[in-house]
Amino acid sequence: MFDVKKIRNDFPILNRKVNGRPLVYLDNAATSQTPQQVINVIVDYYSNYNANIHRGVHALSQEATDKYEQARKKIQEHFNIGKSHEIVYTSGTTHAINLVANGFSSFLKQGDEILVSAMEHHSNIVPWQMLAERTGTILKVIPMSLDGELEMDAYEQLLSDKTKLVFCNHVSNALGTINPIQEIIDKAHEVGAAVLIDGAQAAPHIKSDLQALNVDFYTVSAHKMCGPTGVGMLYGKEEWLNTLPPYQGGGEMIAEVTFEKTTYADLPHKFEAGTPNICGGIAFGAALDYMNAIGFESMSEYEKELLDYATEKLLEIEGLKIYGTAKDKTSVISFNIDGIHPYDIGTILDKLGIAVRTGHHCAQPIMDFYKIPGTVRASFSFYNTKEEVDILVEGVQRAKSMLL
Structure with a gap:
C-alpha cells in the first residue's frame, strides 16, 4: 500500500519552513528533492x-x-x-x-x-x-x-x-x-x-x-x-x-x-x-x-490522483486557465489567471511557503504559441499530498483576491 506519510519522512527538507510556514514544494519538474537514503x-x-x-x-x-x-x-x-x-x-x-x-x-x-x-x-x-x-x-x-x-x-x-x-x-x-x-x-x-x-x-x-x-x-x-x-x-x-x-x-x-x-x-x-x-x-x-523500492507503478498511480485532484480544484477558480490539456500527461499543471502576471502569483505563493515555478520554463516557443508571457507551473511528485494541493488552491485564491 502506498504510504505517502512514511515516504515524506525520508525527505528532511520537507520538514523545513519558508517565511514561517511549512514548505509546500511543487517545483519538482525543475528538480526533485533528495531522500535521506541518497x-x-x-x-x-x-x-x-x-x-x-x-x-x-x-x-x-x-x-x-x-x-x-x-x-x-x-x-x-x-x-x-x-x-x-x-x-x-x-x-x-x-x-x-x-x-x-x-x-x-x-x-x-x-x-x-x-x-x-x-x-x-x-x-x-x-x-x-x-x-x-x-x-x-x-x-x-x-x-x-x-x-x-x-x-x-x-x-x-x-x-x-x-x-x-x-x-x-x-x-x-x-x-x-x-x-x-x-x-x-x-x-x-x-x-x-x-x-x-x-x-x-x-x-x-x-x-x-x-x-x-x-x-x-x-x-x-x-x-x-x-x-x-x-x-x-x-x-x-x-x-x-x-x-x-x-x-x-x-x-x-x-x-x-x-x-x-x-x-x-x-x-x-x-x-x-x-x-x-x-x-x-x-x-x-x-x-x-x-x-x-517504492515502485514506479505505485508512484505513477498516486501522482495521477494528485494531478486529477489538483486539476479539478484549480479549475473551480474563476478566470483560471490551464495550458496543456493532453489526454496523456504527467503531474504538471501550467496555468494563468486572467489579468494577472504569473510572476506576481508566484511571488505571493512564495510568501505563503509554496514553491512553484513561473515564467516560460525554458520553453519560450510554447509561450509564444499561446501568446502569453509565461505560466505558473505546479509540478507534483510522489511525496506531495492532497493537503498540499488544498494549500496551493487556497494560496492561488488569495493571490487572486490581492491582485485583482
Missing part, C-alpha cells in the same frame, strides 16, 4: 572512500571505481539497456544533447534536414540550431495543437529521405504532455533517420524500456529523480556511439597519446573525458534503488 550515500563517499577512479591501484580508488561502475549497471538494468558501455555519464541532459549534436556536425551536410518538436525545452532546441548554422542543415518544427499535443499527421508529412535526425522530449516540462515517442521513433526509422529522446521529465514518472523503444539516443538527469545535480546519462546505441567523434578531449578518454597522434578509448570512456562526478554517479544509482 544523502547518506553521498556522505559515505566523501567520508570513507573519496578517490579518483579507473587509474589508481590503491584500495580507495578501486573501491570508488567499483561503486561507480556498479551504478552504471543499475542504470543499465533500470532502463533495460543492452550493454553497459552504451551508457555515457554526463553532467545532465543538456550535456548529453550537446554531445550528440556536436558529433552529428561531423557528417551532416547542407540540405540535410533535422526535425524538432514545437514543445521542446531550450536544451533540445539551441544545440540543434547551432548545428544547423555550422552545417547548413535545415531545421524543421513538428507543430502542436492548442491542447498541447503534437500533430502527428504533420510529423509524417515532414519526414523524408532528407531527414537525418529527429529529436523530441518524452514529456513536456512546460505542459506535462506525454508524447507518443514509440510512433515518433518508428516513423523516423522508416526513412532512415536517427532519434534522440529527451527523457529528463519522463524519467521521474515512467520507467522506460529503451530496448523495446528501439530509440537511438535517450537522455536523463539524476536531479529530476531524487538524485544529485550535476550528473546524468546519455544512452546511445553502440553503433552510433562508435560512429560519433569524441565531444571533449583530455584524460581518461584516450587509448594512446603521442605528439603525432592520439587514439581513443573504447566505449563509454571515449566520451568521458576528465575526472567525472564520481559521487554523483554513485548517488544516481542509489536514487534509482530508492525509487524502484
Whole structure:
C-alpha cells in the first residue's frame, strides 16, 4: 500500500519552513528533492572512500571505481539497456544533447534536414540550431495543437529521405504532455533517420524500456529523480556511439597519446573525458534503488490522483486557465489567471511557503504559441499530498483576491 506519510519522512527538507510556514514544494519538474537514503550515500563517499577512479591501484580508488561502475549497471538494468558501455555519464541532459549534436556536425551536410518538436525545452532546441548554422542543415518544427499535443499527421508529412535526425522530449516540462515517442521513433526509422529522446521529465514518472523503444539516443538527469545535480546519462546505441567523434578531449578518454597522434578509448570512456562526478554517479544509482523500492507503478498511480485532484480544484477558480490539456500527461499543471502576471502569483505563493515555478520554463516557443508571457507551473511528485494541493488552491485564491 502506498504510504505517502512514511515516504515524506525520508525527505528532511520537507520538514523545513519558508517565511514561517511549512514548505509546500511543487517545483519538482525543475528538480526533485533528495531522500535521506541518497544523502547518506553521498556522505559515505566523501567520508570513507573519496578517490579518483579507473587509474589508481590503491584500495580507495578501486573501491570508488567499483561503486561507480556498479551504478552504471543499475542504470543499465533500470532502463533495460543492452550493454553497459552504451551508457555515457554526463553532467545532465543538456550535456548529453550537446554531445550528440556536436558529433552529428561531423557528417551532416547542407540540405540535410533535422526535425524538432514545437514543445521542446531550450536544451533540445539551441544545440540543434547551432548545428544547423555550422552545417547548413535545415531545421524543421513538428507543430502542436492548442491542447498541447503534437500533430502527428504533420510529423509524417515532414519526414523524408532528407531527414537525418529527429529529436523530441518524452514529456513536456512546460505542459506535462506525454508524447507518443514509440510512433515518433518508428516513423523516423522508416526513412532512415536517427532519434534522440529527451527523457529528463519522463524519467521521474515512467520507467522506460529503451530496448523495446528501439530509440537511438535517450537522455536523463539524476536531479529530476531524487538524485544529485550535476550528473546524468546519455544512452546511445553502440553503433552510433562508435560512429560519433569524441565531444571533449583530455584524460581518461584516450587509448594512446603521442605528439603525432592520439587514439581513443573504447566505449563509454571515449566520451568521458576528465575526472567525472564520481559521487554523483554513485548517488544516481542509489536514487534509482530508492525509487524502484517504492515502485514506479505505485508512484505513477498516486501522482495521477494528485494531478486529477489538483486539476479539478484549480479549475473551480474563476478566470483560471490551464495550458496543456493532453489526454496523456504527467503531474504538471501550467496555468494563468486572467489579468494577472504569473510572476506576481508566484511571488505571493512564495510568501505563503509554496514553491512553484513561473515564467516560460525554458520553453519560450510554447509561450509564444499561446501568446502569453509565461505560466505558473505546479509540478507534483510522489511525496506531495492532497493537503498540499488544498494549500496551493487556497494560496492561488488569495493571490487572486490581492491582485485583482
